[in-house]
Amino acid sequence: xxxxxxxxxxxxxxxxAGVSRATVSRVVNGGEGxxxxxxxxxxxxxxxxxxxxxxxxxxxxxxxxDAVAVVIAEPETRVFADPFxxxxxxxxxxxxxxxxxxxxxxxxxxxxxxxxxxxYLAGGHVDGALVFSLHLDDPLPGLIRxxxxxxxxxxxxxxxxxxxxxxxxxxxxxxxxGGARDAVRHLVGLGRTRIAHITGPLxxxxxxxxxDGFRDVMVDADPRLIVAGDFTPAGGERAMRxxxxxxxxxDAVFAANDVSASGALRVLRERGRRVPxxxxxxxxxxxxxxxEQSDPPLTTVRQDIEEMGRLMARLLFRGLERRGPGExxxxxxxxxxxxxPSSVVLPTTLVRRASA
Numbered sequence: 001x002x003x004x005x006x007x008x009x010x011x012x013x014x015x016x017a018g019v020s021r022a023t024v025s026r027v028v029n030g031g032e033g034x035x036x037x038x039x040x041x042x043x044x045x046x047x048x049x050x051x052x053x054x055x056x057x058x059x060x061x062x063x064x065x066d067a068v069a070v071v072i073a074e075p076e077t078r079v080f081a082d083p084f085x086x087x088x089x090x091x092x093x094x095x096x097x098x099x100x101x102x103x104x105x106x107x108x109x110x111x112x113x114x115x116x117x118x119x120y121l122a123g124g125h126v127d128g129a130l131v132f133s134l135h136l137d138d139p140l141p142g143l144i145r146x147x148x149x150x151x152x153x154x155x156x157x158x159x160x161x162x163x164x165x166x167x168x169x170x171x172x173x174x175x176x177x178g179g180a181r182d183a184v185r186h187l188v189g190l191g192r193t194r195i196a197h198i199t200g201p202l203x204x205x206x207x208x209x210x211x212d213g214f215r216d217v218m219v220d221a222d223p224r225l226i227v228a229g230d231f232t233p234a235g236g237e238r239a240m241r242x243x244x245x246x247x248x249x250x251d252a253v254f255a256a257n258d259v260s261a262s263g264a265l266r267v268l269r270e271r272g273r274r275v276p277x278x279x280x281x282x283x284x285x286x287x288x289x290x291x292e293q294s295d296p297p298l299t300t301v302r303q304d305i306e307e308m309g310r311l312m313a314r315l316l317f318r319g320l321e322r323r324g325p326g327e328x329x330x331x332x333x334x335x336x337x338x339x340x341p342s343s344v345v346l347p348t349t350l351v352r353r354a355s356a
Contacts (some may be wrong), residue, residue: 008049016045067102069129073138075109083287091309099317118143128316136203152316156205171343172311174303176206179348180213183254183282183301192252196225198239200256210256229260236263258283258290280356296354303348311344
């Protein structure tokens, strides 16, 4: 057993810097009213001694925990299998690191998970929450509202007026409907006339918006050409098989995301359909591990998933910086209401590869 050195204390830093303990506390906890020469002396003493603030004591002073909950309304089997979530988490993690804040990942799979997440958020462990992959009628927004913590949503929430419980909602999303229109217009421009759509789960607004974008272009689409998927490769396979049974003469497919498109491509190969000669395929997301490695490489609509994650965290921190110490809110108002951040909708871009 090795003996470890005692941890430097606030008093030791004060003695090294030649200032009071209260001065050190103000500097370490980001307080104001300390002259710059004293600030530099304290910082130098902190560095020389290797002082690390006690987080529990610091939270009592600042009312900040330097931790953010990332709540994903999906089971862990989906989260760890779908590269979409890895990209979004990477963007969030980068921004949290820049703010010296910790990421606390919370997943929901059943009713007991919702209760656990609600208790945790209400327990004062985090400064705010980033929530994405919501489904309609999901209990999470109500639990978060009850916890009274600032929240930014990934994706446009399902409540139509942008309010929940009288609180303006802040979210980051992509132009799902516009991107879907671009995808289908591209297929029409290739001369395709029997264009099918594999949807995402229609209890999520992104899937609904992409279906609406498809219908904006294919106004008189044959109902048989719209088949439900679930944003998974297996769902894309099932939907593609169903489409080939219902409408074997189809000549193009717009899948609501890349992993669904990858499943559709596998079924088309099994059935001897050439892509793009017989059936052109377009996806949505432009997740490079999927889109570039598909056979053939996938034409898709690009949304900047990592940047969406970064923006979610950035908006949360922007709102936190505008609050007073210890102040708790249920969200942020739109810009112009207390100066809080507004929602952001990012543009999308069609990326052409060999599948269409």
